[in-house]
Amino acid sequence: MTQPQRLPSLRRVAVCGGTHGNEMSGVYLVRHWLRDPSELQRGTFHATPFLGNPRAIEQCTRYIGRDLNRTLTADFLNSKNTNLYEVQRAQEINQTFGPKGSSQAYDLIVDLHNTTANMGSCLIVDSEHSLLSMHICDYIQKHSRIRRCPILFYQQQPEEETYSVCSVSKAGLALELGPQPQGVARADLLAHMRSIMACALDFIELFNKGTLFPAFETEAYKVVGPVDFPRYPNGEISAVIHPNLQDKDFQPLKPGDPIFQTLSGEDILYDGDDVTYPVFINEAAYYEKKVAFIKTEKRTFSQPALQKMF
């Protein structure tokens, strides 16, 4: 048996809600934890709750000036121009929980998101190289009461610069729960998110206490790229997500399957060469990004065993 990978214990953990101000599960949970943090306490550590984008939350909108969750890059973190609220906020978050990439950075940030897509309780990590995050996901998959928590790798290229709020800490994990409309808190999704969060904290507690987490194999979905809506020459959308594709996140889409339906009633078929597994199908916030859905590939990934450094 090969030796487990070793990482230092995890003392500085944070959980962020409202990175997008209209994704309400995280907003409501973090507001609750700011009043009563007892749920975030374990024997070896406690998680610090914080609101990502307070002004956007106040206005119940995704962001004020630009998407905060695309703003944690070197360019914005080093920018002297903080006219945009989210640039200022990114720098504050980096100061409190980073600096990004440094040894002073927090050990882990869990960032709480919602989607209007039918993605269930999705766990988003950068890539299969995020060892700690992958072990947390595996633990959640095996121990949470939620039936299915698919893992999504967001990074398309290993050299790609990360940009999300949870990229400020040494390890990051985003929970992406849906379907839930923007500006709405549903009790069922709130309970699911809460239970997954508790599971993540339980993992950290066990890790800090020296538990050996064995090597494992797991299926995960890796982002391949976005697909835009069909459009008229003037840029207006000319077709909607096909009823056969709507709500079918993480299900196989084969070449020739219908993906859009025009307002005139014609089907538009998927012309890719291979089966893909679409995610973020009909996500409200992605219309402005010209994304109707995101293609992924499903693969099996192996992870080595993990144990605390003694």
Next chain:
Amino acid sequence: MTQPQRLPSLRRVAVCGGTHGNEMSGVYLVRHWLRDPSELQRGTFHATPFLGNPRAIEQCTRYIGRDLNRTLTADFLNSKNTNLYEVQRAQEINQTFGPKGSSQAYDLIVDLHNTTANMGSCLIVDSEHSLLSMHICDYIQKHSRIRRCPILFYQQQPEEETYSVCSVSKAGLALELGPQPQGVARADLLAHMRSIMACALDFIELFNKGTLFPAFETEAYKVVGPVDFPRYPNGEISAVIHPNLQDKDFQPLKPGDPIFQTLSGEDILYDGDDVTYPVFINEAAYYEKKVAFIKTEKRTFSQPALQKMF
């Protein structure tokens, strides 16, 4: 048999989408009809499509300055102060399709809405005194392929001033389809709305051709009043819609049934004296109006026969 009520034929009919700029079924349908109005044509008339709030549509938000669908009142229509975009827009709509209350006003406006609540294909009219609208609803209920189209009366008091876009015309009807997140167009709801709209136009065509529509009785839900979320002393919401109530629009809610769940896990029970039929449960746009759901009473209403004036 009593004589039917007589109304003049209906020549000037309009259909409005995007009164709220992030309710996408109407936005997409009206944009389509502006390109190809053939679906809106019948032998005796055609319906004129228009976008209610173009600037809000552009920004994919409910409104810019204030809710357009609360702005068609005498005060705003006569106001010299048109700094607010929606006041200006209300006056334009009134000029084109009204003036409200005058004999020059359009015969009918159908206004297309979406809700995040599970209200199915709801037909909203002012009150049981809206004879023409009630006959259109009855025809839709009997002839549309949609299984259930509940009728909702929005006016609480007969003397109440109307304020909606479709109050500008002599008769009005709002279609309220859900659940659909703001900023998202779902193919299924688009098809339902389209089919109900076609049914309404078919009714008008038959009416104009002299068809006698017999007297009928129908069940309808009449607004009683709103219920706010429980709140902390600082005004923040302290509980979410109870999972037992979520998605149960138009279903009986009995005294003692749970309606909210606090973040600490306690149930809050309905303390009314009578059974009520909640609607707009967890509607995203109503959080800012301090409305968690709206209570209605279910009653049976009789309508006299209707025929065109010869």
